[in-house]
């Protein structure tokens with residue numbers, strides 16, 4: 115069983131500040147993992163499809179999900195749909211099974227009225243918010259029962275299209291920078307990178 119608390123310190127170091135949304139991602143991620151009965155991804159055993167976006171409140175949620183699941187942008191086993199919704203699907207790649215979890219509307223409505231979010235609305239950076247405000251909210255997130263905040267869907271099949279990685283890179287014929295060959299464009303100037311193409 116995965117316990118969100120075990121990832122709090124690492125998650126905070128990775129995320130950069132103390133806020134309630136990152137630990138919320140730890141909790142939701144851990145619950146999804148336990149539902150599927152999976153361990154943290156060492157490579158690409160898991161995949162996350164997140165419905166969150168950018169520039170909205172509580173986007174920090176996804177850093178918690180990344181920290182606990184091990185699904186990261188470097189390993190490319192996470193993608194963001196930019197639907198600006200507090201939901202994600204966790205996929206067990208080997209067994210081709212998935213579960214979608216989403217924050218309960220009532221819970222999330224309350225979150226948007228929390229003193230932490232009020233401070234953020236006033237323009238206070240998250241790292242400057244008084245611990246008297248942040249700490250109890252983080253404590254609550256880490257201890258509240260699953261039913262209080264999360265809707266966990268049924269386990270569903272998820273078909274994975276397996277692609278092998280690209281290991282060959284050559285210098286772009288224009289800028290000379292190393293580029294993986296699958297993203298080179300054939301032109302009069304030779305095989306060039308997407309950064310040079312069209313400039």
Ligand SMILES: [Zn+2]
Pocket residue numbers: 129131132133134135136174240
């Ligand atoms: Zn945050």
Ligand SMILES: [Zn+2]
Pocket residue numbers: 286287288289290291306307308309310311
């Ligand atoms: Zn180039």
